[in-house]
Amino acid sequence: MKEISGGVCAPKGFRAGGIWCGIKASSRKRDLALIYSEKPCTAAAVFTRNRVKSASVLVSQKHLERGICRAVIANSGNANACTGEDGLRAAKKMAELAADLFAIRTDEVAVASTGVIGVPLPVAAIESGIESLASSLRSDESGHEAALEAIMTTDTRKKGGAFEIEIEGKALRLGAMVKGSGMIHPNLATMLGFITTDAAISREMLDAALRRAVSRSFNSLSIDGDTSTNDTILVMASGLSGISPIETKGEAFEAFAAALEALCVKLSRDMARDGEGATRLLTVTVTGAQDEDSARSLAKAVVSSNLVKAACFGADANWGRVLCAMGYSGVDFDPDHVDVSFAGKAGVIPVCKEGAACPFSEEDAKKVLLEDEIEIRIKAGAGLGEAAAWGCDLSYDYVKINGDYRS
Amino acid sequence: MKEISGGVCAPKGFRAGGIWCGIKASSRKRDLALIYSEKPCTAAAVFTRNRVKSASVLVSQKHLERGICRAVIANSGNANACTGEDGLRAAKKMAELAADLFAIRTDEVAVASTGVIGVPLPVAAIESGIESLASSLRSDESGHEAALEAIMTTDTRKKGGAFEIEIEGKALRLGAMVKGSGMIHPNLATMLGFITTDAAISREMLDAALRRAVSRSFNSLSIDGDTSTNDTILVMASGLSGISPIETKGEAFEAFAAALEALCVKLSRDMARDGEGATRLLTVTVTGAQDEDSARSLAKAVVSSNLVKAACFGADANWGRVLCAMGYSGVDFDPDHVDVSFAGKAGVIPVCKEGAACPFSEEDAKKVLLEDEIEIRIKAGAGLGEAAAWGCDLSYDYVKINGDYRS
Numbered sequence: 001m002k003e004i005s006g007g008v009c010a011p012k013g014f015r016a017g018g019i020w021c022g023i024k025a026s027s028r029k030r031d032l033a034l035i036y037s038e039k040p041c042t043a044a045a046v047f048t049r050n051r052v053k054s055a056s057v058l059v060s061q062k063h064l065e066r067g068i069c070r071a072v073i074a075n076s077g078n079a080n081a082c083t084g085e086d087g088l089r090a091a092k093k094m095a096e097l098a099a100d101l102f103a104i105r106t107d108e109v110a111v112a113s114t115g116v117i118g119v120p121l122p123v124a125a126i127e128s129g130i131e132s133l134a135s136s137l138r139s140d141e142s143g144h145e146a147a148l149e150a151i152m153t154t155d156t157r158k159k160g161g162a163f164e165i166e167i168e169g170k171a172l173r174l175g176a177m178v179k180g181s182g183m184i185h186p187n188l189a190t191m192l193g194f195i196t197t198d199a200a201i202s203r204e205m206l207d208a209a210l211r212r213a214v215s216r217s218f219n220s221l222s223i224d225g226d227t228s229t230n231d232t233i234l235v236m237a238s239g240l241s242g243i244s245p246i247e248t249k250g251e252a253f254e255a256f257a258a259a260l261e262a263l264c265v266k267l268s269r270d271m272a273r274d275g276e277g278a279t280r281l282l283t284v285t286v287t288g289a290q291d292e293d294s295a296r297s298l299a300k301a302v303v304s305s306n307l308v309k310a311a312c313f314g315a316d317a318n319w320g321r322v323l324c325a326m327g328y329s330g331v332d333f334d335p336d337h338v339d340v341s342f343a344g345k346a347g348v349i350p351v352c353k354e355g356a357a358c359p360f361s362e363e364d365a366k367k368v369l370l371e372d373e374i375e376i377r378i379k380a381g382a383g384l385g386e387a388a389a390w391g392c393d394l395s396y397d398y399v400k401i402n403g404d405y406r407s
Numbered sequence: 408m409k410e411i412s413g414g415v416c417a418p419k420g421f422r423a424g425g426i427w428c429g430i431k432a433s434s435r436k437r438d439l440a441l442i443y444s445e446k447p448c449t450a451a452a453v454f455t456r457n458r459v460k461s462a463s464v465l466v467s468q469k470h471l472e473r474g475i476c477r478a479v480i481a482n483s484g485n486a487n488a489c490t491g492e493d494g495l496r497a498a499k500k501m502a503e504l505a506a507d508l509f510a511i512r513t514d515e516v517a518v519a520s521t522g523v524i525g526v527p528l529p530v531a532a533i534e535s536g537i538e539s540l541a542s543s544l545r546s547d548e549s550g551h552e553a554a555l556e557a558i559m560t561t562d563t564r565k566k567g568g569a570f571e572i573e574i575e576g577k578a579l580r581l582g583a584m585v586k587g588s589g590m591i592h593p594n595l596a597t598m599l600g601f602i603t604t605d606a607a608i609s610r611e612m613l614d615a616a617l618r619r620a621v622s623r624s625f626n627s628l629s630i631d632g633d634t635s636t637n638d639t640i641l642v643m644a645s646g647l648s649g650i651s652p653i654e655t656k657g658e659a660f661e662a663f664a665a666a667l668e669a670l671c672v673k674l675s676r677d678m679a680r681d682g683e684g685a686t687r688l689l690t691v692t693v694t695g696a697q698d699e700d701s702a703r704s705l706a707k708a709v710v711s712s713n714l715v716k717a718a719c720f721g722a723d724a725n726w727g728r729v730l731c732a733m734g735y736s737g738v739d740f741d742p743d744h745v746d747v748s749f750a751g752k753a754g755v756i757p758v759c760k761e762g763a764a765c766p767f768s769e770e771d772a773k774k775v776l777l778e779d780e781i782e783i784r785i786k787a788g789a790g791l792g793e794a795a796a797w798g799c800d801l802s803y804d805y806v807k808i809n810g811d812y813r814s
Contacts, residue, residue, distance in 0.1 A: 049735075051733070051734040051740065052730045052733065052742040079727070082727055082730050082742070082759065082763055083763060084743070084762065084763040087763075116725075117728070117730065117731065118730075118759065118764040227735060229730070229734060318524075319524075320486070320523065323489050323524065323636070324459060324488075324635060324636050326459065327458040328456075328457050328458070328634060333458065335458060335489070336491070352489065352525065356490060356491040356494075356525070357490070
């Protein structure tokens with residue numbers, strides 16, 4: 001598996017572009033993105049589990065029912081959520097505008113939005129920009145970059161990437177872009193992720209690979225059920241790599257699924273690092289849990305604890321907060337058999353052994369905790385379950401960013 | 408029902424005191440408290456549901472098995488949690504030291520601790536201070552104040568109170584003290600609450616009244632299961648008011664339970680207002696839910712949302728975050744039938760009607776949101792369930808306080 005350039009345009013058959021059409025009224029930053037496939041793609045997606053769903057999510061869920069997709073149109077600056085019937089009409093209109101460009105079916109277009117909730121989507125701005133959006137499409141990295149910029153909100157870094165693997169002696173590519181940075185507490189910000197691949201794969205196998213990858217990556221950034229109104233992760237497979245279609249779980253499926261997971265983990269780490277106000281990346285690894293799900297729940301409880309996050313911001317080796325967060329995770333474990341270490345480039349500092357303090361140098365711990373990347377390493381018992389979760393510290397800037405987001 | 412002075416010393420038969428014995432090594436602030444009843448009391452308590460329980464919680468749970476209590480000894484500056492066998496011995500020793508003072512049974516003493524996790528409790532400091540702790544006992548407000556100061560950690564206000572009601576023409580009193588201020592996110596800080604009363608009441612009825620009151624007050628500050636290692640709420644009833652013992656659910660029980668609930672709600676609001684770094688008190692009221700539990704879950708999800716809290720700090724009428732938090736609460740409701748208003752002394756500002764925006768003056772909303780107390784008023788549908796939850800805004804100071812708590 002090797003990293004390649006091109007992002008969502010790296011796999012064969014995809015073009016992407018992005019423009020400013022006026023939804024972000026004050027900034028003139030790009031706010032409208034399009035990804036287009038020359039062939040109809042097999043598609044799979046996961047959407048927010050929030051009971052309050054944006055109009056774009058509702059429309060995309062309907063459009064993707066057949067498992068076929070040729071284009072995604074996405075906007076930033078407006079979530080098109082809590083916007084009632086008008087919002088639904090606006091989301092459908094977005095899909096129609098994109099479909100008309102290529103004379104494809106409206107339900108072959110997925111729609112995504114991110115931004116402020118409860119404000120009507122200025123669909124006229126999208127309509128007036130649709131032609132220049134079409135002209136902005138490129139089949140190289142520049143197209144990827146423009147589209148990626150157009151879905152960003154409080155993101156401070158561009159988060160995308162592409163991998164190439166070999167199957168049957170042929171190159172198979174996967175590319176992706178994501179936006180989302182409010183991961184400092186998990187329920188907070190919309191996450192949009194668009195993944196392209198030139199794999200030939202059945203809808204069922206694509207869905208299985210996506211669900212596994214998401215549970216081990218993006219979902220380990222956030223607590224189950226704690227999702228925004230707009231979260232969307234979509235994968236489109238053009239089939240143009242020339243490999244034989246993946247229709248069952250065999251060697252080819254596992255190779256594809258592993259590459260998809262690796263891409264999603266990379267982007268999850270990028271998102272955690274780009275958490276609103278984040279100064280450091282926090283990885284929590286749990287081993288010794290009863291099973292993978294228990295390990296993940298423990299890791300997520302710790303990485304989501306405001307107190308743990310604030311302690312990491314302050315480079316304070318407050319391991320008691322780690323145990324406390326494990327304790328309210330709902331997972332069954334014996335506190336007397338928990339070990340905790342803080343790990344970084346400067347070393348590994350065991351701070352808790354069998355549920356109680358073990359002596360450590362505060363100075364050495366400080367050194368580790370001041371690094372850009374901190375790992376909290378937990379042994380939760382003698383089980384075989386292990387998992388990782390990612391997050392970031394809780395800083396003054398988080399409060400600043402979220403104290404007056406709308407203005 | 409009238410408010411009276413005296414705190415936990417207001418009901419007949421109680422004395423209280425507090426000293427500095429050296430657990431808070433650097434500050435010389437009071438760190439050891441004692442509440443003593445001249446008669447054996449009927450007792451009921453609720454403890455943390457965290458899987459990781461402090462030694463003091465484990466010992467108190469055991470001691471209260473018979474439902475009888477004559478004294479509480481409590482320390483601040485050290486949580487005695489994650490301290491292993493030594494911690495259990497230390498907690499038992501605390502109870503013994505208090506029991507020896509009055510020649511009472513060790514299991515008639517409850518123990519409570521709050522402070523840093525994972526550091527051995529300096530039991531020698533307690534031992535050396537126990538005589539002066541005994542001499543500090545007073546039967547008036549000064550005793551209450553000294554004990555209350557001795558259980559405070561990051562609290563910035565003293566939180567206590569007392570009520571008097573009349574039953575059978577006789578005065579019945581309830582007094583209380585609480586500590587806890589990390590309620591800005593619900594899972595974070597230890598809450599200790601000690602309630603005294605001179606009611607004559609059976610253990611079963613006392614337990615029922617306490618559980619009802621706690622669910623409508625302190626538990627509406629926090630998400631179920633998200634509790635610290637040390638949370639303890641204890642009520643002791645001396646019986647000295649001279650009323651006939653309350654042994655069944657009748658008029659007297661309801662009067663007592665209502666007074667207990669009112670006291671607990673008052674202290675919950677005080678705790679929310681004293682949230683770490685809080686600049687304003689946030690009350691979320693939900694009506695129209697399917698039942699009381701659903702209403703409470705919705706209210707708690709909203710009051711606990713970092714995004715809602717940060718918006719309140721920034722006086723930003725971002726009602727979309729309110730709907731988003733309701734959406735991930737796990738409660739069944741129809742987003743299209745939700746109304747939201749922000750209310751304060753300056754007026755009531757409807758911001759969302761039937762799940763969508765309704766026009767409002769940003770200026771008027773700002774006026775309300777800049778007040779010391781903000782109410783978010785939610786109608787979740789056409790049901791009969793209603794409940795309230797309390798919290799506070801999320802400020803820069805929260806991060807500051809929690810970034811380096813141990814040093």
